[in-house]
Each structure stands twice: as C-alpha cells, then as structure tokens.
Amino acid sequence: MTGQSAAGAPHDPEAWWVFRGPSDLPAPPPWRRFPAGAGTAAARAPYLLERNEISVVNAALHLHRPLLVTGRPGAGKSSLAHAVAEELGLGDVLRWSVNSRSTLQDALYRYDAVGRLREASLRREREASHGSVRRPRAPRATAAGDIGQYLRLGPLGSALAAGRPRVLLVDELDKADIDLPNDLLVVLEEGEFEIPELARLPEHQQEVPVLLSGSRERVAIHRGVVRCTQFPVVVMTSNGERDFPPAFLRRCVRLDLPEPTGDRLRKIIEHNLGASAVAAAEDLIEVFHQRAQTQTLATDQLLAAVHLRISGADLTKDELLGAVLHRLDEPMAP
Template sequence: MSHNAASEPDHHPVSTAENWWVFRGPADLPPPPSWRGIAGPAGTPVAQEYLLSPEDVAVVNTALHLRRPLLVTGRPGTGKSSLAHAVAKDLGLGEVLRWPVNSRSTLEDALCRYDAVGRLREVSLERERRSPRGASGRLRYRSRGRHSDIGDFLRLGPLGTALAARDRPRVLLIDELDKADIDLPNDLLVVLEEAQFEIPELARLPEDQQNVEVLVTGSRERVPVSRGTVTCDNFPVVVMTSNGERDFPPAFLRRCVRLDLQDPGEEKLRDIVRLHLGDDALAEAEDLVQDFLQRAATQTLATDQLLAAVHLRITGADLSRDQLINTVMRRLDEAFPA
C-alpha cells in the first residue's frame, strides 16, 4: 500500500456560480468526486491511494505475516474501512468482502444463509411437475428443465466466502465490530482459529449427496462443499474496524494485531488534500484546512468532510465559506435539534 502521494488526482471542470445549481437550476448533473466514483461492470468502488505512516505500515505487515486479524480502531473518518481496500489493491486480492456489523448481526448470517421457504416451494413444484396430472385432474407435461438441488438455496455469507476461497486469499472487512452482540467477537475468532465451519443443512444429507456446490457472496459463482464442511485453503486477510465504543475481552485481543489510527495532523491533512485534489486545490483552500484543524481540536469531524469542502470550492460551488462549513463540515457529535 502506498503512503506517499504518488499518483495524480482526477480533476473536474470548474463550473461558474451561474451554472452550479443542479437541483432547481440550469446545470446538468456533474461527475462525482474522484473518491466517490464507480468503476467496472460489477460496480467496484474506485481504489484510491492510501496515506499511512511507516509505523502503521509495519503493523499491517505484522498481521499479514502472522495471519492474524487486524483490529483497526479510531474515530470516524480516520480511514479504517478504506485500509481494507488499500490492502486488497496493493496485494492484488480482488474485491473486498464486507460484513457490516450491527446489534442484530449473527455469525450464522456471515457464514451461510439457507432459503428454506424457497427450497420448500421448489420441492412442491417439483412434485407437481412429476405428477402426470395436476390438482385439476388434467394431464400435465413434465418439465425437461434443470432440476434444482439444495445448493441453489444456500449462499455463503462474506465470512463463509472468505473461508471458502480456493485460488488466492480474499480480504474480509468486518466493519464496526464494536456494535455487535457481546458474544459475537469471541464466536467469530473460534471460526477463524478453526478455519472451517459446518453447514447443518448439508451435514444432514444422505451419503450419496455429500458433494454439493453452493453459491458465494456477490456473484453466481459456486464452490464445492464436501460432507457439509467448508474448509479453508487460503486463510483470509481479515480487517476488523472499531470506533472504540466498547472494550473487547482479553482473549479476543490476544488473537488480533491492533492498529490505532490517529486523527491526521496538519501535514497529513495537507498530503491527503494534495493526493486527492492536487497542489492547486491545496493552495486555493488553505482557509478551509485551517478552519478544519481549529474545529477538529474540540469537535468530532471526518477527513472526507474537508475533502468535500475543498472539492466544492475548486469546482466553483456557489457557496460562501460559511455555507460550505455549515453544509459539509458540521460536527459529527452534534445533537439533532429537538
């Protein structure tokens, strides 16, 4: 992964105040900022260069060598989730598998989902197709189409897909793990330590049906599962993020490599703006950088708020400095008005 501003940012044409207004205005919809673009037929987010200190790069490499999950903590906007995409890009490991965690998330959902209702409906239709007569008593013709099997109704979740990878490891982003139920982190590490899991619906099949191909997350591709157990051939690169809203048990922390991302200082902020928007943008928006630094000292702000303000400034937004601040640089810890 890169920690130098090594690539030229994408530049967008500068608009004028007269043609900046899109909603209830005369302007056409402009292209998005470079970090908000979409590329590829699968809609994969455009990978960006990622700024990281040499010390933090060393921590990431430690996790990779030890094949340990990387637990990344930091305030919102410090780039925790983006780190997983930077690792995948740098190592050529393809699209990141993402598991967004909340209080209702379960380990089973991340491993595999079974569409029991769809399976029951298909079995009923199959019996009807095999019957020479339907419910009305009239003769029916048998379908010559492909008969579905249980594998059509099983889909591996992001964690299951990561563990089932065959040719190369996948990068798995487990986002906001601190929002999970209290037992989920330890349950998760049990699966990662064992590097395998059982699919109960397949384990119960008779002996002559022990080899089944199941769907994976994000595509119509399938992977073979033998005797109901998914076994890991390539241990995934696991990046877990936390906003620091809760403490994790020592047994969990012992099995992770921890990386604490600090809020960017003045020089790193300048590097981030320069990387995404160029030197000219940095010179044109110096007042916004200084205002962001002053406000961030006492308020919760995210770096992409500064990028948004600078992008609007250099592309000709018909907004005053105060309007920019009040629109895209509002504090994130601000309570909603009653």
C-alpha cells in the same frame, strides 16, 4: 432556471449550481465514481499510510492474524482493506457490515428454506396437474443438486471457502452484540465451520456446489464442512465505541489510526483532488482543525468541503460550510 425563494423573490443562479442552475450534472469527486463492471465501490485514490502503519499491516500478513483497525469515523479504516486487496492483487473485498442485529451466521451462510419448500410444493402441483406418476430419481439427482440452489455463503464463509487468499472487511465490529467478537474468533481460530443442512444429507450426497458471496462462482462443500485452505486477510474496523475481550484482542494485530496532522491532511487532499486543491484549502484545513478539537468530524467531510470550494461554491454563504462540516456526535434537531 432561476427559481424563486420561499418568499417569492427570484434566485440568481450561481456558477456552480446544478439544481436551479445549469442542467448538466458535474463530474463526481474521485471517491464517488463507480466504474462500470467493477465489483468494488467507488474508485479510490492511493491510500496514505505512515511507515510504522505499513509495518503493522505487514505484521498481520506475516502472522496470518486479523488486523483490528481503530480510529475515529472517516479516518480511512475501511479503505485500508481495499488498499491491501489492490496492492496484493486479491480481487474484490468481501465486506460484512456489522450492526447490533448481526449474527455470526449472517457472515457464514444463508439458507432459503422457505424458497426451497415453495419450489417443492409447486413441483408437486405441476406433477399432479399433468397426472404424472412420480418415478424414483437417481440418488445424485435428489437433494444434493437441489439444496445448493438455496444456499449462499456469506462474506466470512466465502473468505474461508475460496481456496485462495481473499480480503475480508468486518466493518464497525464495535456495533455488534457483546458475544459476536468471541463467536467470530472461534471460527477464525479453527478455520472451518459446519453447514448443518448439508451435513445431514446421506452419504451419496457428499458434495454440494454452493454460491460464493457477491459472485456467480460456486465451490463444492464436502460433507457439509467449509474448511479453510488459505487464511484470508481479515481487516476489522472499530470506532472505539466499546471495548473488546482480552482473549479477542490477544489474537489480533492492532493498528490505531491517529488524528491526522495538518501535513497529513494536505497529503490526503493532494492525493484525492490534486496539488492545486491544497492551496485553495488552507483556510478550510484551519477551520477543520479548530472544530475537531471539540467536535467529532471525519476527514472525508474536509475533502467534501474542498471539492465544493474548487467547484466554485462560496462556503461562507448560507451556512453551506456548516452543512458539510457538521458534527457527527450530536443528534439532529427535531
């Protein structure tokens, strides 16, 4: 399929084209592969850390303190949480993506009160339509089993309730409301929180099974209190858009991911795309370094450019390189 330009002139398809070119979709780059049945996102190449950075991660693990990872966008902050989970065999990462509207309860639990009321109303209507007489139910058959269907623990709540170490990723905490970091700190320091909807239940309904985040697994909540028995591995990321209170920083282990050097960029390219890609990327690495002096760029933008290069794309044509290595600190033109 050749297609036509806006002026009506025919396009000669290039070898690497899919749209307006061959019909078969190409294989995705390694970081955009989604293995069937996997709970995590794309398959990840081995994560690169320097020796001193590995020591900082181990310090956080020994101290059972949150790890606060700072660095520019695309530096690999979020990927570190997945690397720790894979290395230690701790299962899928529990992820809480923070924005300006996020609240602590979002991360602790969700209660669908409207859904529960609707179901109760439908149940009464069914009973009335069948002319049934409501008979008293056994105490265990009332609210304890019922309310648990409308509760689900959030990422933080699940990390505390799991009964085994889990990795919790609190992504882009610097985008949060000003009070959220300290609110989060209180829960992490105490290692527990209360679910008022369960705490109000009568004595004979002390235990309620509740779903964990992103899972069909349930845990029993006793008297409405979620209490940590195994402190989670907490990785919090920040792009440096704001400062955090001293009390918060004092309780974290801090890791700052520096600007990648040329050698580190070559290692990243080799890990993700193979040794042969490095030789094809030398000029792109140079362009990336030059632009990064005055613009905000992410390492994964360089990986994308290299992937296009080895796929056959001519990055000197039609401003294609600019579309990939576009600056992240500039608003889009209207």
